[in-house]
Amino acid sequence: MYLYMVATCLLGLEGLVADELKFMGAENVAAENGRVFFEGSDEILARANLNCRFAERVLVVMDRFPATTFTELFDNTKLINWSDFIGSQDTFPVKGYCLNSELHSVPDCQKIIKKAVVESLKEDYNISWFEETGAVHQVQFSIIKNDVTLMLDTSGVPLHKRGYRPAANAAPIRETLAAAMCSLSKLRHYHSMYDPFCGSGTLLIEGALLANNIAPGIIRNFDAERWGLISPEVWKSERARCGDFVKTDTDFVAFGSDIDKKAIELTLLNSKRAGVDNFMRLSQADIKTFNPTTERGTLVTNPPYGERMLDIREAERLYKLMGERFVAKKGWSYGIISPDEEFEKCFGRKADKRRKLYNGMIKCQYYMYFK
Numbered sequence: 001m002y003l004y005m006v007a008t009c010l011l012g013l014e015g016l017v018a019d020e021l022k023f024m025g026a027e028n029v030a031a032e033n034g035r036v037f038f039e040g041s042d043e044i045l046a047r048a049n050l051n052c053r054f055a056e057r058v059l060v061v062m063d064r065f066p067a068t069t070f071t072e073l074f075d076n077t078k079l080i081n082w083s084d085f086i087g088s089q090d091t092f093p094v095k096g097y098c099l100n101s102e103l104h105s106v107p108d109c110q111k112i113i114k115k116a117v118v119e120s121l122k123e124d125y126n127i128s129w130f131e132e133t134g135a136v137h138q139v140q141f142s143i144i145k146n147d148v149t150l151m152l153d154t155s156g157v158p159l160h161k162r163g164y165r166p167a168a169n170a171a172p173i174r175e176t177l178a179a180a181m182c183s184l185s186k187l188r189h190y191h192s193m194y195d196p197f198c199g200s201g202t203l204l205i206e207g208a209l210l211a212n213n214i215a216p217g218i219i220r221n222f223d224a225e226r227w228g229l230i231s232p233e234v235w236k237s238e239r240a241r242c243g244d245f246v247k248t249d250t251d252f253v254a255f256g257s258d259i260d261k262k263a264i265e266l267t268l269l270n271s272k273r274a275g276v277d278n279f280m281r282l283s284q285a286d287i288k289t290f291n292p293t294t295e296r297g298t299l300v301t302n303p304p305y306g307e308r309m310l311d312i313r314e315a316e317r318l319y320k321l322m323g324e325r326f327v328a329k330k331g332w333s334y335g336i337i338s339p340d341e342e343f344e345k346c347f348g349r350k351a352d353k354r355r356k357l358y359n360g361m362i363k364c365q366y367y368m369y370f371k
Contacts, residue, residue, distance in 0.1 A: 001229075003045060006151060007036045007055035012357045013180050016054045024051060037061065042230045046238040049155055049224070050217040053179040053210065056158050059140060059151035060085070067148045068102040070112050077116035077150060083124035085152055085229060089134035092117060096141030103143050113141055113150070135226040156223030163220040164274035165200060172199060173302045173337075177359060178206040179216065181366060184355055185300050185335040187211055189250035194299040196290050196325075198256035198282070201267030203300050208276035211252040215242035219274070255292065257285040287321060296331035302359070305338055316346040323348035326369070333370040343367060 005026075009017045014031040021029050024047050026038040036055070038044075048058045062080050067073040086092050094114045098104045117139060122128060138153040160176040181203065187193060189211045195203045209216055218239065225235055254276075256267055261284045271277040303322065305315045319340070326334045328349070336343070339362050344350050351367035358364065 001042050002039065003041070004039050004061040005037070005045060005048070005154075006059050006061050006149070007038065007048060007052060008057045008059070009034060009036065009055045010174070010177060010180075010358050012355065013054045013176065016180055016183060017052065020052060020054060021048060024048060042234050043238060045154060045224065046222075046230065046235050047241070049159065049222045050238055050242055051215045052159055053183070053206070053216050054176050056160060056176060057153055057155045058159070059153050059155075062150040062152060064147065064149045066146050067143070068146050070103065070108065073103060073109065073148060074112050074116045076148070077113050078120045080117075080120060080150065081124075082117050082120045085227065086117075086121060086137045087134055087228070088121070088125045088127060089131060090137050090227075091132040091134060092130075092137045092139055094139040094141070096143070098143040099145070101143045101146050103146070109141060109143065113139065135228070136223055137227065138223065154222060154224035157220070159217060161220070162216050162274065164205060165202065165270050166273075173202050173359060175202055175206055175216070177337075177357060178202045178302075179210060180357065181300050181302075181335055181337060182207045182210050184366060185298055185333060185368065187298050187300070189213075189247050189252050191252060191298045192292075192294040192296060193252070193254045194256075194292060194297050195254070195301045196257050196285070196287050196299075197301050197303045198258045198267050199263050199302070201256060201263075201270045201280075203302060204254040204256045204267065204280060205271050205274045205276055207300060208252065208254055208271070208279045209274065212247045212250055212276070212279070213245050214276070215245075218242050252279055253281055253294075254279050255281045255294075255297075257283050257290070259284070259286050287318070287325060290325040298333050298335075299326065300335045302337050305340060312340070315340065316342065319343055319346035320348065328369065328371070333368065335369075336367045337364050338367065339364045341365075 007017050011034050017036045018029050018031045021038050026040045026044050029038045065076045094110045140151045142149045160174045162175055187207050193207045264282050264284050271280050352371050353368040355366040357366050
């Protein structure tokens with residue numbers, strides 16, 4: 001089965017998602033704001049869910065069409081062959097969003113699309129009532145500038161929920177963003193990684209997964225596995241393929257520290273769930289005493305900041321201290337995410353490179369120092 005799909009992502013990560021999809025063998029990859037369209041087989045669908053580090057969901061695109069009236073929305077939705085994917089017993093809730101469109105009422109659009117899908121399925125299955133007790137087929141819609149995209153979510157639980165972090169400390173960073181920061185810092189399998197504000201360990205764990213080429217979705221399942229449309233052999237084969245790509249003999253080490261003892265305990269617990277605890281070197285420590293022992297290092301961190309945990313003045317004092325402890329020297333790079341436009345001034349030097357990223361709804365800059 002050849003499919004037209006889309007991977008959704010946080011703003012700023014579209015390029016990274018497009019690159020990883022191309023590397024997986026996806027075809028006709030095209031990035032837009034917050035999403036990347038692509039084409040491929042059943043294998044690519046499974047591969048994307050298992051291997052995407054930076055995407056939030058993988059969805060099958062059922063159709064795209066313009067609509068400015070509810071009649072157009074209904075008629076075009078009803079024309080889709082929903083029964084190719086949705087069985088007579090299956091569950092098919094509808095959700096989505098509208099942006100700068102004539103059709104701006106999300107609840108009304110939900111009702112119209114649901115009704116149209118029901119009418120389409122009634123004709124195909126020749127039944128008048130759907131119990132919806134079977135596998136979930138989440139119908140998603142986006143209506144942007146009157147352009148409707150109708151999709152089926154194959155992931156279920158968002159891809160950033162890898163399965164290793166059922167609990168987290170205050171203000172955790174999303175796993176997909178953490179992976180992106182590690183990638184932008186060019187973390188490699190022979191690097192010594194550092195995070196002196198490790199919290200629940202997300203950056204260290206994502207760094208270990210990336211450096212050792214371990215598929216981020218390998219310990220979880222996906223909604224499409226319960227649909228019965230894609231052979232279990234495809235999922236089995238793609239999981240085995242993930243194992244074939246894991247680097248088994250690397251020099252990677254992740255040094256994590258935090259002033260909070262509970263954060264260290266949580267990092268260890270989460271890294272064990274992710275299967276990367278053997279790479280961790282953890283200690284309780286204040287940033288004031290940060291004094292790395294390795295000759296080279298790749299530091300990637302998400303320090304507390306004003307909008308998150310500290311007041312602005314306290315955060316800026318922390319940035320000044322970081323500037324003193326993160327010494328510019330050969331073999332070292334520092335990647336720090338912050339929403340504070342005054343960060344560089346407080347830190348004491350201009351970043352060699354900046355990248356706009358979003359931590360949840362907070363617009364941030366990823367400040368990179370490598371010279």
